[in-house]
Each structure stands twice: as C-alpha cells, then as structure tokens.
Amino acid sequence: MSIDWNTYPCEDFYDELVAAPGQGREAFAGFLDDLKALGSDELVARQEAAEVAIKAMGITFTVYSDEGGAIDRAWPFDIIPRIIPKSDWDRVEAGLKQRVQALNLFIDDLYHDQRIIEEGVFPAAVLAKSANFRPQCVGVDPPLGIWAHICGSDLVRDADGTIYVLEDNLRVPSGVSYMLENRLVTKRVFPELFEHYAPLPVDDYPSQLFDTLAALSPRPADYPQVVVLTPGIYNSAYFEHAYLAQQMGCELVEGRDLFVDTDDCVYMRTVDGPKQVDVIYRRVDDLFLDPEVFRPDSTLGVPGLMRAWTVGTVALANAPGAGVADDKVVYAFVPEIIKFYLDADPILPNVPTYRCMDPESLAYTLDHMERLVVKPANESGGYGMLIGPASTSAERAQFAQLIQADPRNYISQPALKLSTVPTIVGRGLEPRHVDLRPFILSADRQQVTMGGLTRVALRKGSLVVNSSQGGGSKDTWIVPD
Numbered sequence: 001m002s003i004d005w006n007t008y009p010c011e012d013f014y015d016e017l018v019a020a021p022g023q024g025r026e027a028f029a030g031f032l033d034d035l036k037a038l039g040s041d042e043l044v045a046r047q048e049a050a051e052v053a054i055k056a057m058g059i060t061f062t063v064y065s066d067e068g069g070a071i072d073r074a075w076p077f078d079i080i081p082r083i084i085p086k087s088d089w090d091r092v093e094a095g096l097k098q099r100v101q102a103l104n105l106f107i108d109d110l111y112h113d114q115r116i117i118e119e120g121v122f123p124a125a126v127l128a129k130s131a132n133f134r135p136q137c138v139g140v141d142p143p144l145g146i147w148a149h150i151c152g153s154d155l156v157r158d159a160d161g162t163i164y165v166l167e168d169n170l171r172v173p174s175g176v177s178y179m180l181e182n183r184l185v186t187k188r189v190f191p192e193l194f195e196h197y198a199p200l201p202v203d204d205y206p207s208q209l210f211d212t213l214a215a216l217s218p219r220p221a222d223y224p225q226v227v228v229l230t231p232g233i234y235n236s237a238y239f240e241h242a243y244l245a246q247q248m249g250c251e252l253v254e255g256r257d258l259f260v261d262t263d264d265c266v267y268m269r270t271v272d273g274p275k276q277v278d279v280i281y282r283r284v285d286d287l288f289l290d291p292e293v294f295r296p297d298s299t300l301g302v303p304g305l306m307r308a309w310t311v312g313t314v315a316l317a318n319a320p321g322a323g324v325a326d327d328k329v330v331y332a333f334v335p336e337i338i339k340f341y342l343d344a345d346p347i348l349p350n351v352p353t354y355r356c357m358d359p360e361s362l363a364y365t366l367d368h369m370e371r372l373v374v375k376p377a378n379e380s381g382g383y384g385m386l387i388g389p390a391s392t393s394a395e396r397a398q399f400a401q402l403i404q405a406d407p408r409n410y411i412s413q414p415a416l417k418l419s420t421v422p423t424i425v426g427r428g429l430e431p432r433h434v435d436l437r438p439f440i441l442s443a444d445r446q447q448v449t450m451g452g453l454t455r456v457a458l459r460k461g462s463l464v465v466n467s468s469q470g471g472g473s474k475d476t477w478i479v480p481d
Contacts, residue, residue, distance in 0.1 A: 003036045003429060014161050014419040015431055016082050027085040027481055034193060040427050046189040047424045050079050053188055059181050060239050075178060076472030079189050082421045082434060082454040083477045086200070092155070092163060092438070093448045095348030098338060100151045100440045103168065103325045105341040107147040110324055111137050121340045122333055129408050131378045132171070132323030134286060136293050140310055142319045143216040146442050149317040155436045156351070157419035164351045166435065167331055171323040172283050176439050177240035178473055179453040180205060186475040199477035200450040206247035208447050215443035216315035217278040224278035227251045227268060231284050231300045241283050260304030266314045279315045286320050328411050329355060329377045356403050356410040365403065365412040369396045372412040374403065387463060389415050418463055421474060423456060433457045435465050436476065451476035
C-alpha cells in the first residue's frame with residue numbers, strides 16, 4: 001500500500017519532515033518520495049525487523065511497577081528518523097556550548113564568592129531552598145573549574161519553528177547510549193537511505209567521552225584509570241552504564257569494588273591487587289556517593305570518596321553539587337546567568353517561564369492553570385507536573401494548593417505545540433510529538449553530539465515523551481545542506 005503525503009495532517013504543528021500536505025521540507029524533500037516508494041507494507045516490515053534487532057541486541061530500559069518491582073522492557077523505537085539540516089544545527093550547537101559554559105561558571109561561583117547573588121542578579125532565597133546545593137562542596141576547586149562535564153539539555157520546537165531549551169540535566173543525565181543504538185538499528189533497516197543522505201556520525205561519542213574524562217585525571221598519563229560507577233543492575237539506566245563502560249574500554253564498578261586508603265587515594269579491587277583510580281564517571285546520585293558525608297545508610301557509594309575528591313587525588317564527573325543548576329527555578333534565570341557571566345544574550349531562548357515565587361507570576365499561574373504546564377523544581381521523567389490543557393478541575397485545585405504552600409518550588413510555562421515527526425502507527429504514518437536531548441561534554445574543550453536522542457510521544461495527542469510513560473525514540477540525522 002502506497003503512502004499518500006497529501007492526507008498527512010500537519011497544519012496545526014511544525015512537522016520536522018513535512019512542510020505542508022504533500023510537500024517535504026526543502027532541505028530533504030526527496031526523503032518523503034523515498035518513503036513513499038518503499039510503501040507502507042515495506043515500512044511496517046522494516047519496523048518489525050527493527051524490533052527484532054532490538055531484542056536480539058538486548059537494548060532494554062527498566063521501569064518500576066507499583067509493587068516496587070523492576071521490569072526490563074525492550075527499547076521502544078520508531079524507524080522514521082528526525083532530520084535536521086546542518087546549517088540549523090550549527091546555531092543549536094553554539095547555543096548549547098554557550099549555555100553550559102555559563103552554567104559551569106554559575107555553579108563554580110555559588111560554591112565560592114557568590115558574586116551573582118551579591119550583585120542582585122540571582123536571589124539568595126532561591127539558593128537557600130535549593131534541594132541540590134551541597135554545603136560540603138563549598139570552596140572545592142574541581143579540575144579545570146568544570147562541575148558539569150556531561151550535560152543533556154532538552155530542546156523543543158514550537159509551532160512557529162522556534163527552538164527552545166526546555167530544561168538542563170546536569171546531575172547524571174542519561175539516554176546517550178540509546179542515541180548510539182538507535183543509529184545502529186537504523187543502519188540495519190535503512191542502509192540505502194544512508195547512501196543518499198549521509199547523516200553525520202554519532203558513533204565517536206564514546207571516544208569523546210573518554211577523552212573528556214581523561215582530561216580530568218590528577219595523574220599525567222596517556223591512559224588514566226577511568227571507571228564507571230553504577231548503583232547496580234536494578235538501576236533504570238544500568239543498560240547505559242554497562243554500554244558506555246564497554247564502549248570506552250573502562251571497568252564498570254559498584255561502590256563495593258572501590259575503597260579509599262590512608263593516602264586519600266581511591267583504589268579498585270582487582271584479582272591482581274588494588275589499582276589506583278584517577279577518574280570516576282559516577283552514575284550514582286550525590287546523597288549516596290559517600291556514607292561518611294551524605295547518607296550514612298548508603299551502600300552504593302564509597303566511604304571517604306568525598307575526601308579524596310576534595311584533596312584532588314580523584315576526579316568525579318559530574319562533580320558533586322553540580323545539580324544546584326539542575327533546578328527548574330534556576331532554569332528560569334539562565335538568560336540572566338548567561339548575560340552576567342558571558343556578557344551576551346542567549347543564542348537559544350528559554351521557553352517563556354513564570355516563576356511562582358514572584359507574586360505577579362503566582363497570581364497569573366493560579367488564574368490560568370488550564371493553559372499552562374506547571375512543574376516542580378526538581379522532579380524528572382515527566383513526573384510531578386501538571387499539563388493544564390489535559391487536566392481536570394480537581395487536579396488543578398490540588399496543584400493550586402501545592403503551589404501556594406511552596407511557591408519557590410514551582411514554575412509554569414505555556415503549553416507549547418511541540419513539533420511532530422511522521423511515525424509508524426498501525427500500517428500508516430501519523431504525526432507524533434517529539435523533543436530532543438543533545439549531550440554536551442566539557443573539560444579542556446567542549447563537544448556536542450551531532451544530534452541527540454529524539455524522544456517521541458507514541459500516544460496520539462500526548463506531549464509526554466518519557467519512555468517510562470509510554471514514549472519512545474527515533475534516530476536523529478544531522479544532514480549536510
């Protein structure tokens with residue numbers, strides 16, 4: 001059965017591939033013709049082949065049931081890629097580098113002189129109620145002055161084509177392994193399209209990540225001892241931890257595999273005896289890193305780890321305390337943060353945001369909740385927020401009470417019309433909403449993935465793209481103009 005692009009609905013949203021019914025976007029109009037030539041039956045067959053490949057490759061993610069059990073599921077993936085012209089991506093890349101540079105300066109300032117607070121640009125009250133500010137990090141100087149070495153910033157495109165930054169993930173951002181696996185699967189099912197469109201590669205990310213981590217090593221060496229610290233097999237991102245360790249040629253360790261000796265150095269237990277560790281890519285949250293400093297009941301961390309990091313015998317990525325900037329209220333101040341530290345305007349704008357801690361914004365939010373998306377400061381994964389247009393009056397009333405009880409903890413934003421990408425539904429193609437998470441690496445230099453993880457809301461009309469809530473993903477192609 002052939003595909004009829006003339007009936008594809010794209011009038012109400014910006015579609016990444018279709019400019020108007022029957023008309024592809026100028027940079028890759030021929031791509032629609034290629035899909036049409038394949039036909040829907042062939043596309044469905046290739047989608048099924050991709051799902052078989054995903055199971056054979058063991059690409060999974062973990063969800064938690066209401067009973068508290070962990071369930072491994074095959075990674076949900078749609079084979080129709082999201083395509084972005086390189087000329088558009090150049091601006092996005094520059095904007096992401098600018099943003100992360102400013103955020104690292106901001107984090108370093110908060111743990112030292114706090115100039116941005118003294119000069120009245122950032123409110124002391126916001127820092128005072130920060131869930132992720134770590135007093136134990138005050139005065140620490142991490143290598144190169146960088147706190148967030150790996151950042152995943154979520155981008156969305158509105159109906160008018162404007163790209164916005166939706167949020168910044170600077171604690172332990174995840175998803176990059178799925179970006180890499182998506183490309184491998186797409187190459188298997190669409191080999192002929194790679195010859196025609198030559199999307200720029202993403203498979204150099206593991207080597208870029210290793211170089212970023214190696215640049216932090218306190219001991220000069222061509223190949224420093226880098227390890228990936230995981231909470232263990234029951235963590236929802238364990239697949240990624242194991243994948244990245246394997247791709248970088250590093251050891252995957254748990255807290256019990258490491259110890260801090262009397263010389264304040266970190267060592268890894270091996271069959272050949274202890275080996276000193278130089279850099280830890282930690283995928284364990286701050287509060288579980290070191291039971292001597294944070295939660296004493298933690299069995300995931302390493303006693304004495306913070307002491308070793310503080311004296312500089314080991315580097316941690318991301319640095320403890322970097323999550324102070326991973327706060328949706330801090331997000332609302334990023335334009336001012338960029339202006340303060342870089343004396344520049346943001347290249348990439350924030351979504352218009354109302355800070356509920358401001359009386360006028362609070363009043364506006366309470367009066368217009370049916371039009372807004374309301375978010376708490378530190379939730380993630382799409383949890384804990386209110387999507388106003390899809391909410392009930394009872395849900396809005398409940399959120400109004402939560403906001404009024406702690407206005408500092410909430411922001412609100414207009415409900416954007418997220419862009420769409422054609423997605424296989426049944427035996428045809430329908431638009432589904434997407435976002436994009438590129439990854440930015442920062443050490444002695446900055447690097448941005450050539451594209452990122454496109455997440456797609458597989459349910460019709462849904463704006464929630466998280467895999468734990470019914471979302472999936474697509475390959476992201478950056479193609480030369």
